[in-house]
Each structure stands twice: as C-alpha cells, then as structure tokens.
Amino acid sequence: MSSVNLPIKSIGETPLTAEGTTFRSITETVSRVTENPAPRGWWIAFLMASSFLGIMTMAIGYLFWMGVGVWGNNAPVYWAWDITNFVWWIGIGHAGTLISAVLFLFRQKWRTAINRFAEAMTIFAVICALVFPGIHVGRAWLAYYMFPLPNEMSIWPNFKSPLIWDIFAVSTYATVSTLFWFVGLIPDLATLRDRAKSPLRRKIYGALALGWRGSNRAWQNYERAYLILAALSTPLVLSVHSVVSFDFATSLIPGWHTTIFPPYFVAGAVFSGFAMVMTLMLVTRAVYGVRSIVMMKHLELMNKIMLTTGSLVGYAYGMEFFIAWYSGDQYEQWLFFHNRASLDGPFSWAYWIMISCNVLSPQVFWFKKMRTSIPVMFVVSILINIGMWFERFVIIVTSLHRDFLPSSWGYYKPTLIDIFTYLGTLGLFFTLFLLFIRWIPMVAISEVKGVLPEADPHHDAHASHDESHEDGHDEAVGTPAIVAAEAEE
Numbered sequence: 146m147s148s149v150n151l152p153i154k155s156i157g158e159t160p161l162t163a164e165g166t167t168f169r170s171i172t173e174t175v176s177r178v179t180e181n182p183a184p185r186g187w188w189i190a191f192l193m194a195s196s197f198l199g200i201m202t203m204a205i206g207y208l209f210w211m212g213v214g215v216w217g218n219n220a221p222v223y224w225a226w227d228i229t230n231f232v233w234w235i236g237i238g239h240a241g242t243l244i245s246a247v248l249f250l251f252r253q254k255w256r257t258a259i260n261r262f263a264e265a266m267t268i269f270a271v272i273c274a275l276v277f278p279g280i281h282v283g284r285a286w287l288a289y290y291m292f293p294l295p296n297e298m299s300i301w302p303n304f305k306s307p308l309i310w311d312i313f314a315v316s317t318y319a320t321v322s323t324l325f326w327f328v329g330l331i332p333d334l335a336t337l338r339d340r341a342k343s344p345l346r347r348k349i350y351g352a353l354a355l356g357w358r359g360s361n362r363a364w365q366n367y368e369r370a371y372l373i374l375a376a377l378s379t380p381l382v383l384s385v386h387s388v389v390s391f392d393f394a395t396s397l398i399p400g401w402h403t404t405i406f407p408p409y410f411v412a413g414a415v416f417s418g419f420a421m422v423m424t425l426m427l428v429t430r431a432v433y434g435v436r437s438i439v440m441m442k443h444l445e446l447m448n449k450i451m452l453t454t455g456s457l458v459g460y461a462y463g464m465e466f467f468i469a470w471y472s473g474d475q476y477e478q479w480l481f482f483h484n485r486a487s488l489d490g491p492f493s494w495a496y497w498i499m500i501s502c503n504v505l506s507p508q509v510f511w512f513k514k515m516r517t518s519i520p521v522m523f524v525v526s527i528l529i530n531i532g533m534w535f536e537r538f539v540i541i542v543t544s545l546h547r548d549f550l551p552s553s554w555g556y557y558k559p560t561l562i563d564i565f566t567y568l569g570t571l572g573l574f575f576t577l578f579l580l581f582i583r584w585i586p587m588v589a590i591s592e593v594k595g596v597l598p599e600a601d602p603h604h605d606a607h608a609s610h611d612e613s614h615e616d617g618h619d620e621a622v623g624t625p626a627i628v629a630a631e632a633e634e
C-alpha cells in the first residue's frame with residue numbers, strides 16, 4: 146500500500162475526535178441539543194440570568210432618571226466601573242476572533258470543535274460592552290453624538306476623541322464578527338432545516354440557511370466568503386483593543402502614558418477571552434455530552450495558549466515597573482512602587498489580586514497533569530477572568546485617585562447601582578449564551594466532520610470505521626465515541 150492511502154491516524158496525527166466518531170454521530174450529538182426539550186438545569190440557569198438582566202434594566206433606568214451621580218465616581222476618579230467593565234467585556238470578545246479567524250488562516254484543525262463557542266461569545270461580549278459607552282456619557286439621550294453623523298453645524302464632539310475611536314473600532318469589530326459567525330452557521334442551519342419535524346422550525350431554519358443545498362458551487366462560494374471574512378477579521382484582533390488602549394495611552398496621566406499599552410492590552414484580551422471560552426465550554430461539554438467532539442486535546446491546547454498569554458501579561462507588568470524606574474519620573478515611580486505594589490498603598494489589595502490571578506495561577510499549566518485536570522482548568526479560568534477585571538480596575542482607578550495635588554486626592558467605592566449594572570451585564574451575556582446553545586448548533590458540525598479521517602480524499606475507506614447500523618439503533622445513543630469519551634473523566 147502506498148503512503149497516500151494510509152489512514153490519517155497512522156501518519157502520527159493525534160485524533161481530534163473520540164475513537165468511533167462518525168459523520169452521523171456528530172450530526173446527532175450536536176443537533177439533538179436543539180431538538181430535544183431543554184433540561185431543567187437550562188431553565189434554572191435561564192431564569193437566574195434573565196433575573197440579573199432585569200436588575201440591569203432597573204439600574205440603568207434609575208441611572209437615567211437620577212444621573213451618573215448615583216455611581217461611585219468622584220473627583221478625581223471620573224472613570225471607574227463603567228470604563229472598567231467596558232474594557233473587560235471587549236477583552237473577553239477577543240478570543241472568538243482569534244480562534245475563528247487567525248487559527249483558521251494558520252490551518253489549525255483543532256479549532257473546529259471550539260470556534261462556534263468563541264464566535265458566539267464574541268458577539269454577546271461586544272453587546273455587553275456597548276452598554277457602557279451609551280450610559281456613561283451622562284446624557285444618554287445624546288449618545289447618538291458618538292456616531293459618524295454629518296457635522297456641518299460643528300456641534301458634535303471632537304472626532305479626534307478616543308471615545309469616538311472606540312465607537313468606530315467596536316462597531317466594525319461587531320459587524321465583521323457577526324458576519325463571520327453567521328456565514329459559518331449556514332451549512333449547519335441547513336442540517337437543522339432538513340431534520341426539522343415541525344413546519345415552523347423548518348421555515349425558520351430554512352430562511353436562515355439562505356437556500357443552502359450543499360452543491361459543489363455553494364461550497365466553493367462558502368469557503369471563499371469564509372476565507373475573506375477571516376482575512377478581514379484578523380487585523381481586528383490587533384486593532385480593536387489597541388484602539389481601546391489609546392483611551393489611556395494618549396493621555397498624560399501617570400500609569401497611562403506609555404507605549405506598551407497596545408500590545409499589552411491585546412495579550413490581556415486574548416488571555417481573558419480564552420479563559421471565558423474555557424469556563425463556558427467545560428460546563429456545556431459536561432451537561433450536553435459533547436465530550437466525543439470537544440476532547441481533552443482541545444482543552445489542553447487552550448491551556449497552553451492561556452499559559453503563553455498569561456506569561457506575556459506578566460512580562461508587561463514587569464516592563465511597566467522597569468519603564469517607571471528607567472524614566473526617572475517621580476510620579477510614575479510613586480504610582481507603581483508605592484501606590485500599587487507597596488502593601489500600604491490604598492489599592493494594593495486590588496493589585497496583588499490581579500498578580501495572583503493573572504500571573505501566578507496560569508503557571509500550574511506547565512505541568513501536564515494540571516493541564517488535563519478538569520477541576521484545575523475550571524478554577525484557573527475563573528481566576529483569570531477575575532484577575533483581568535481587576536487589571537482594568539487597577540489601571541483606571543489607581544491612576545486617577547491620587548492627583549498631582551494632594552488636595553485633590555480621593556478614594557473610590559462602588560455603589561449598589563455600579564454593582565447591579567455590572568451583574569446585569571453578566572445576566573445579559575448568559576441569557577444570550579443560553580439562548581444560543583438552545584437553538585443554534587453549539588459546535589460547527591460541517592467543520593468537525595472535515596477533520597475526520599473519512600473526510601480525507603486519500604483515506605483508505607476499508608480502514609475506516611464501518612458506519613452501518615447492523616442492530617438498528619440510533620448511532621448517537623450508545624455509540625463507542627460517546628461511551629469512551631464519557632468514561633474519559
């Protein structure tokens with residue numbers, strides 16, 4: 146037998162699906178989540194998330210009625226939780242573009258099992274982030290000033306303002322990410338359309354599938370469009386959070402005025418985004434039984450990326466201290482060495498929480514036993530998200546609460562409205578995510594099938610798994626792939 150006819154698994158590649166996984170088992174495993182009634186746990190989680198969403202609605206309504214004075218912002222801390230939450234949510238949305246676009250361009254096949262999670266999470270995180278620019282300006286009814294409207298009367302804000310840059314960057318990111326996500330969904334929506342037993346489901350999924358029939362011409366156009374959108378999305382990974390970092394880097398405030406912010410913010414965004422994908426994936430993978438598709442190999446590779454980006458973030462933290470020392474600026478030195486790092490600094494507790502969660506906790510992933518432990522990776526992913534929130538809090542609040550004049554010094558404490566608004570955005574995020582896994586394929590069916598050995602045109606068909614149903618049972622129930630994967634843990 147010539148080498149081109151050897152099965153893929155015999156060439157040294159690690160399988161990306163469980164042993165015995167077939168085209169049919171992938172379709173059944175993913176589709177049944179949207180076809181079967183939602184479990185009780187889903188309803189409990191949905192009610193909790195929607196309750197927090199209602200709390201956010203009331204908090205924002207109270208804010209509009211009373212004004213931004215109901216927040217804890219003060220002089221000199223004019224920015225606080227509003228901008229902290231905005232930057233945190235934008236950062237979480239970065240992993241989706243990285244996994245989907247960048248890894249796709251580099252032909253990393255392991256992305257296929259997790260890219261749908263990440264793409265959806267990107268869109269939902271951007272929606273949560275966009276809440277804050279609209280409400281933090283004080284006069285929310287004038288938020289349309291931030292959009293690129295005609296300016297003949299010269300009444301709009303300065304278009305050189307970083308706030309306007311944010312609107313352009315984030316709206317572009319949201320548009321391209323949504324298009325990229327939807328285009329990737331089309332073949333899978335057609336699968337749900339063809340399997341639908343209800344006429345209403347068939348019509349809805351049929352309209353969303355845009356007449357997909359799986360012809361050769363359709364696949365060629367699909368792959369071309371997907372590649373173009375991936376190429377458009379890739380620069381956004383670097384540009385969007387770089388633009389967000391310019392909110393700070395273009396100022397003269399000690400702690401902000403530094404050129405390290407753009408790459409530092411991008412590394413932190415990818416870091417926090419992967420952590421959120423990991424948190425959501427571990428829970429969904431266990432509840433809906435997709436262990437045969439989302440395997441330990443995928444989780445371990447994600448842990449390696451989190452270790453790498455966490456190390457980059459730790460390097461950026463160290464460089465901040467070096468720049469402060471090397472510059473000789475007494476204000477920069479006081480901010481970093483006393484206000485943040487010194488144990489008697491007013492916000493040193495927040496700084497050391499940040500260091501512990503972002504720099505120390507990912508170091509456990511140097512050990513394979515830790516990289517492959519579900520409880521460890523779940524705890525670390527949550528700690529990373531907590532630490533990245535504190536990073537934004539430290540950057541913003543500790544740089545502002547001590548002004549150049551001691552008479553202007555102050556201390557920041559959040560109010561209940563601050564807390565309710567933030568918790569409400571978490572409710573908005575999880576409400577959207579729960580609706581997503583309920584009605585849309587959470588895993589890219591067509592892309593996962595493409596990494597099976599049977600999808601290789603040079604694969605020896607006689608060496609592959611026999612997909613016939615000799616006993617007449619449904620392949621998705623009791624298939625060796627699912628049984629083996631569920632025994633994995």
